Amino acid sequence: MSTQETEVLIIGAGGAGTSAALHLAQRGVACVLLERGLVGGQASGVNYGGVRQQGRHPAELPIARRSMALWHKLKDITGTDAEFTVSGHLKLARTPEEEADLVAYLEVARDNDLPLRFVGRNALHEDYPWLGPKVIAGSLAPEDGAANPRLMVPALAHAARAAGAVIHENTKATRYALDGECFEVTTGTHTFRARWLLNTAGFWGGAVAEAFGEKTPVSALNPNMMVTEPIRHFIEPNLGVVGGNVYLRQIPRGNVIIGGGYGVSDPAVPWSRPKAEETRAAMALAVDLVPELKGISIIRSWTGIDGEMPDHIPVIGPSRTTPRLLHAFGFSGHGFQLGPAVGAILSELVLDGRTDVPLEPFDIGRWTARAA
Template sequence: MTWIETDVLIIGAGGAGTSAALHLARRGVRCVLLERGLVGGQASGVNYGGVRQQGRHPAELPIARRSMTLWHALKDLAGTDAEFTVSGHLKLARDAAEEADLIAYMEIAKRHDLPLRLIGRNALHDDYPWLGPAALVGSLAPEDGSANPRLLVPALARAARAAGAQIREHAEVTAFSHDRRGFQVIANGTAWRAPWLINTAGYWGGAVAAAFGEPVPVTPLNPNMMVTEPLPYFMEPNLGVVGGNVYLRQIPRGNVVIGGGNGTSDPAVPWSRPSAEETRAAMALATALVPRLSGANVIRTWTGIDGEMPDHIPVIGESHTTPMLLHAFGFSGHGFQLGPGVGQILSELVIDGRTDVPLEPFDIGRWTGKAA
């Protein structure tokens, strides 16, 4: 068999994988990105599109802060802003327990220099008169916003190709191994070899990790999404709630994108389907928050396949079994905003051997019992 040599092989062309390819190629590193379907075809391309820092696990905030600088530079980095809009992220509490959660998070945000503004009930309904009585208290993150997930990953892929990266779609990896000469990967009958392997394969990243002796409890996650017909524009901020069981935003052309609940999937095929029951339940939660949505027609529903970890934060960082293997998967439904920053961090680990972003909480050893 003839092996094609490169410096870095990447499996999985979501936000993190395409961003890693772009940052590596821009620094002169030869890399090949292999994707079983189309770039952005799963979680990175079919999500809600929230570009938020508010409400994240404290360990994720340094990555989110790093990534937000790239979102603001996206036009220069990838040739498009992917409809990124700084609209603010308004997180709502619907009872006293949720209000306490919002207040407690203010201190976490302060430690990470994330500006938040707590809004009491009277001010909340004065500022946002379209909110219903279910919304009691809000927390506004003015730096946050949203973008179009259909645009981000293809743009990162185009920029990576222009910088010299090879991106192979419909290139399902069927075999991989490692020896003293590095990693060997076979995809669609083509054999690749490289000293570095980056695992950004989403839910399927768990299978890659397991093949190198690092099994983790990743499960498929299928966020249930819908969009309404166009309505007169009235809702500027991206809305979320404590507990995350519904989230919604209105795009400038008037459609309201709503997420809540989970669909179904079979990752072995792979296929995924939204759930009519979950769609109805999410719409009920959304109309309780925003009564103006009552009677709006839902014109499309969808879902995709992401990987979820039991602690709801991803695996990011070096393998403990295999030198020069890096993992970044299991983003648990909230990796869209993180993707550009995670890709840059992975490129730093390859080229510089270090990054200034703390990765210890994401270490794969928390599941394999092999400490960092």
């Protein structure tokens, strides 16, 4: 069995892992990224594509704000914009209780310098006459938008390789250990040794953390997605709802991408499948929002495997048990927008020993301390 040494070893080639590899390589640090499947093959590559700040947990907003700046530089960083567009994100209310939630979030947005505009029923239906009568209010985040997940993570990986990072796909880690000052990670044919280990392994990040005595309650999350046949283009903003049980956006060629409900998976294989009944239910909710979608054909549905934490925010930051082990996993279905900034933050923790972004709410100790 051959051995390869590097300064930083990264597990998991999603948005956070590829961004970390890129930022480390750009600063001249030797790094190796291991991916059990293909780059962007799970949550970061099969999600809805929302590049959204609105509606996030307040603790995530500083990361989201920083990440949005990187999204705007994506073409300069990677050579492609990954079809990133600023369409605005319009979050809709269908009941008075949901409308109250929109109003309450305005204060969170103000505290985090996030531009947000509340839109009442009359103005909403005047501005967006294609909305259905069940929609009674909305909140517009004009800076938000969407991108193509199939393009973004491979673009980050390509840029990371060009900067000097080494990326191994179809390379499943089977053993993790700390040997003195070095981490040792074993795959089928290789052992990798590094001073630093970055755990960006999505759902499987829970197993990496547990190998170092940090058991977390991460569970598999399988968002159910679909895309329709192309129709006339008329839905400009990215649409969501309070409660998140349906969300949709239309791409320039006319197809409408819709998410709602959950599929099934077996992470041990791994495999994942959408569920037809969830797809039908989400389509019905989408028609309630946009009646013109009634009767159009769904041409494909899919899902993937993400990691979900019980409090719906990720684990980000240093291990509580093991020096030079950094975690970033459990993004709970909304890590796509955060990925570029999370990778940058991890690189800062490695090279500078600090970051300006508050990470206390994401500390793994909120789970491991309870277990102890």
